[in-house]
Amino acid sequence: MHSAGGTPAVEAVGLVKRYGGTAAVDGLDLTVRTGTVTAVLGPNGAGKTTTIECCEGYRVPDAGRLRVLGLDPATQAATLRPRIGVMLQEGGIYPGIRALEMLRHVAGLHAHPLDVPELAERLGLDSCGRTPYRRLSGGQRQRLALALAVVGRPELVFLDEPTAGLDPQARHATWDLIRELRADGVTTVLTTHFMDEAEELADEVAIVDAGRVIAHGSPAELSRGGSADVLRFSGRPGLDLASLRAALPAGSQAEEPSPGNYRITGDVGPRLLATVTAWCAQHGVLADRISTRRHTLEDVFLELTGKELRS
Amino acid sequence: MTGRHTPRPGAAPLPRMIAAQAALETRMMLRHGEQLLLTVVIPTLLLVLFSTVDLVDVDGERVDFLTPGVLALAVLSTAFTGQAIATGFERRYGVLKRLGASPLPRWALLCGKTAAVLVTLALQTVLLTAAALALGWSPHGNPLSVVVLLLLGTAACSGLGLLMAGTLRAEATLAAANLVFVLLLFFGGVVVPLDEFPDGARAVLGLTPLAALSDGLRDVLRDGAAMPWGDAGVLAVWAVLALAAAGRFFRWE
Numbered sequence: 001m002h003s004a005g006g007t008p009a010v011e012a013v014g015l016v017k018r019y020g021g022t023a024a025v026d027g028l029d030l031t032v033r034t035g036t037v038t039a040v041l042g043p044n045g046a047g048k049t050t051t052i053e054c055c056e057g058y059r060v061p062d063a064g065r066l067r068v069l070g071l072d073p074a075t076q077a078a079t080l081r082p083r084i085g086v087m088l089q090e091g092g093i094y095p096g097i098r099a100l101e102m103l104r105h106v107a108g109l110h111a112h113p114l115d116v117p118e119l120a121e122r123l124g125l126d127s128c129g130r131t132p133y134r135r136l137s138g139g140q141r142q143r144l145a146l147a148l149a150v151v152g153r154p155e156l157v158f159l160d161e162p163t164a165g166l167d168p169q170a171r172h173a174t175w176d177l178i179r180e181l182r183a184d185g186v187t188t189v190l191t192t193h194f195m196d197e198a199e200e201l202a203d204e205v206a207i208v209d210a211g212r213v214i215a216h217g218s219p220a221e222l223s224r225g226g227s228a229d230v231l232r233f234s235g236r237p238g239l240d241l242a243s244l245r246a247a248l249p250a251g252s253q254a255e256e257p258s259p260g261n262y263r264i265t266g267d268v269g270p271r272l273l274a275t276v277t278a279w280c281a282q283h284g285v286l287a288d289r290i291s292t293r294r295h296t297l298e299d300v301f302l303e304l305t306g307k308e309l310r311s
Numbered sequence: 312m313t314g315r316h317t318p319r320p321g322a323a324p325l326p327r328m329i330a331a332q333a334a335l336e337t338r339m340m341l342r343h344g345e346q347l348l349l350t351v352v353i354p355t356l357l358l359v360l361f362s363t364v365d366l367v368d369v370d371g372e373r374v375d376f377l378t379p380g381v382l383a384l385a386v387l388s389t390a391f392t393g394q395a396i397a398t399g400f401e402r403r404y405g406v407l408k409r410l411g412a413s414p415l416p417r418w419a420l421l422c423g424k425t426a427a428v429l430v431t432l433a434l435q436t437v438l439l440t441a442a443a444l445a446l447g448w449s450p451h452g453n454p455l456s457v458v459v460l461l462l463l464g465t466a467a468c469s470g471l472g473l474l475m476a477g478t479l480r481a482e483a484t485l486a487a488a489n490l491v492f493v494l495l496l497f498f499g500g501v502v503v504p505l506d507e508f509p510d511g512a513r514a515v516l517g518l519t520p521l522a523a524l525s526d527g528l529r530d531v532l533r534d535g536a537a538m539p540w541g542d543a544g545v546l547a548v549w550a551v552l553a554l555a556a557a558g559r560f561f562r563w564e
Contacts, residue, residue: 056412058564082322082414092409094401096339108331109413111321152414155318184316 007070009034009156009187010055015064016211017050024050026211027064032204037178037188039198041301042208043310048191049089051208052158055189056086069156082110085154087145089161093133099144100129103151110152123147123173138165146174150181157181159190163197175201195298199223205297209305222300229268229294231276233287234260240283247279248272268292322414332415332423337430340393349492350388350435354381355442361502362446369504371533378443378450379528380501385435386461387495387521390428390468392488398424398476399484407563417563421473428469432461452531456538460531463546464524470553471520477561495521500529520549 010032017025025047032038042048053059054066057073057080066073071080093102100120107113120126123143128136136144142165149157162178163171178201181188192198198205199219207215207222215222237259244254244262252266266272273292280287322328340346358381361367362374369376401407410420440448475484497503499521505513516522527542 058408058411078416081412083318083320084412086409086412088405088409088412090405092405094339094406095404096343097335101335105331105335106413109323109328109415111323112319114315148409150316153316153319155320181316184314184318186316186318 006034007067008032009036009069010038010189011065011067012051012055013065015051015054015066016062017047017054017059018062023211025054025061028208028212030206030213030216032187032189034187035182035185036203037182037190037201038204038206039202040189040191040206040208041193041195041198041297042191043305045310046208046305047211048208049160050211052160052189052191056084056158057081082152083155085149085152085157087149087157087159087162089164091133091141091145093141093144093148095132095134097133098130099125099133099136099140102133103144103147106148107151112153114151114153116151119147119151122177124170139167139170142166143170143174146177150177150186154186156187156189159188161191161193163192163194171197195296195301199297207301207304214304215300219297223295223297229265229292231264231268231272231290231292233262233276233280233290235262235280235285235287236260239285243283244276244279247275249275268294325416325419328415329419329422329426332420333426333430336423336427340389340397340427340431341434343393343397346393346397350385350393350431351438354385354388354435354439357381357384357496357502358439358442359446362443367503367507372447372449374443374446374448375533376504376529377502378439378448379532380525381439381443382436382461383464383499383521383525383528384496384501385439386432386464386524387468387492387499389431389435390465391472392492393431393472394424394428394469395472395476395488396481396485398473399479399481399488402476402563403481405564411563425469428465432465436461450532451535453537456531456536457528459538460524460527460543460546463543463550464520467520467524467546467549467553470550470555470557473561474553474557477557477563495519498522500525518545520546523549 008031010030012028012030015025015028016023028047028051040048040051050059054061055068055073057077060074068080069083073080100116103120104116107116117126120129123146125140125143125147128140133141142162146159146162149159163174166174178188202219205217205219205222206213239262241254241256248254248264249266249272252264252272254262254264257263264276277287358377361377411417472488475488479487498516499519500516501521505516505522505526508516517526523542523545527539530536530539530542
C-alpha cells in the first residue's frame with residue numbers, strides 16, 4: 001500500500017503564512033507519503049492548524065510551494081475538495097441538526113459514500129442519531145466530526161486533534177478507524193498533543209515549532225535522537241564511581257547527583273541492567289529502588305520545544 | 312484491510328447536491344421555533360389583531376390595507392431577519408467553513424438557502440392569504456405583478472440579510488436584524504400608513520425596502536394598479552446594491 005515513488009500526498013516547501021506582521025508558518029517543509037499516517041506535533045501556536053488549513057484551501061500561503069494530491073489548494077480547490085476529508089477543531093455543524101441527519105447530508109454530497117448506518121454504529125453514533133448537535137456530548141461531537149471526514153471515501157484526510165476530549169474507549173475506536181484507513185490505502189495527516197497517539201499511530205512524525213518543522217522521522221527514529229535513557233538506583237552513599245564506570249559498556253555514564261542516589265545514562269537495556277546489578281553484587285551493595293526509564297517521544301518533544309508554556 | 316475505506320472520492324452530481332442542500336436548509340428553517348414565531352406567528356397575529364380591532368385609521372377596509380403590508384412583512388421576516396440570524400450563527404459555528412471543505416460549491420450553498428427562503432415564503436403566503444380571505448379580504452390586480460414585487464423584495468431582503476450575516480458578529484446580527492424588523496414593522500407602512508408621518512419622514516421611509524414592497528403590493532392588491540414601477544424600481548436598486556455588497560464583503564469565517 002505504501003507507494004515509495006509517485007507524487008507525495010502533501011508536499012510543502014518553504015511554506016509561509018503571516019497574520020498581520022507575525023508569521024504563523026515560517027518556512028515550513030513537509031512531505032507526506034501516500035498511504036501513510038503522519039502526525040504533526042507542536043506546542044500551541046506552533047503553526048499546526050495554519051499549515052493544515054493551507055492544505056485544505058482555507059488559507060492562501062504568502063510564500064513557498066504547496067501541493068496536495070499534486071494540486072495547488074489555493075487555485076484548484078474545487079478539484080481537490082471532493083478528494084479530501086476534513087475534521088476541523090471546532091465542529092462546524094448546524095446547532096439544530098440531528099447527528100445522523102448531518103452525516104447523511106454530507107454523505108449525499110459525495111458520489112460513492114460509505115454506508116451511513118454502518119459508519120454511525122462503528123463510531124457509536126447510532127444511539128444519539130436523532131439528538132440535535134447542540135445536545136451532543138463533547139465526545140459525540142468529535143466522533144461525528146470524524147465520521148464526516150471519512151464518509152466521502154477520500155484519498156487523504158486531515159484530522160485536527162481528532163481525540164481531544166475523548167474518553168479512552170472513544171480514543172481507541174478512533175485509533176482503530178485511523179489504522180483501518182491506512183490499511184485501505186488512505187493517507188492521514190493528523191495534529192495531536194498526545195505523544196502516545198503519535199507513537200501508536202504514526203509512520204512519520206513532524207515536530208513543528210515557531211512555524212517550522214524542527215524534527216521529522218518515524219517515532220522510533222526520533223526517540224533514538226536526543227538525550228540518552230536513564231537507569232537510577234539507590235545504595236549506600238559514596239560508592240566507587242570510577243570502578244562502576246569501568247564496568248559499564250562504552251558510551252554510558254554514572255554519577256551520584258545526591259548522596260546515595262545513582263544515575264546511569266546510556267543505552268538502557270537488559271545488558272546494562274545486568275551489568276549494574278552484577279557490579280553491585282561484587283561490591284556488596286543492595287541496589288534499592290532500581291528504575292529504568294527509556295527515552296520517549298515526549299522527552300524528545302520537550303527537549304526540542306522547551307518546557308515553557310505557550311500561548 | 313477491510314477495503315471499506317478504499318478511496319473512491321467524487322462529488323455527487325450538482326443538481327443532487329443543490330436539492331439536498333435546499334431540502335436541509337428548508338427543514339432547518341421550518342424546525343426552528345424562534346424563526347417560526349417571527350415568520351408565521353407574528354405576521355398572522357398582526358393580521359388578525361389589526362383587522363379586527365380598530366387601532367389605526369385607514370382608508371377603506373382594514374383587512375384590504377393590512378394584508379399587502381403583512382405579506383411584505385413575511386418577506387422581511389424570512390428573507391432578511393431569519394436568514395441573517397441563521398446564516399450569522401452558521402458562520403460563527405464554522406458550518407459555512409465546514410461545508411466549504413465539502414464538494415458543495417459556495418454558490419450552490421447559497422442556492423440552497425435561497426430555495427429554502429422561497430419555499431418558506433410560499434408557505435407563508437398561502438397561510439396569510441387564507442387567513443386574510445377568512446377575514447373578508449378582497450384582492451384585486453394582476454397576480455403576476457404581485458409575484459414580481461415579492462421576488463424583488465425577497466432579493467433585496469436576502470441581499471441585506473446576507474450582507475449583515477457575512478460582515479457582523481453573530482450576536483450583533485441577531486440584535487440588529489430583530490431591531491430592523493421591529494422598526495420597519497412600525498415605520499415601514501405595514502400597520503401604520505405612511506401618510507400618518509410628516510412629509511420629510513415619509514419621503515425617507517418610503518425608500519426602505521419594506522415600505523416600497525408594502526406600498527407596491529397595496530397599489531396592486533387594494534387599488535388594482537397594473538405594475539407600480541416606482542416601488543419596483545426602489546426594490547430593484549436595493550436588490551442590486553445589497554447583493555453586490557454581500558458578494559463583495561461576505562466573509563465565510
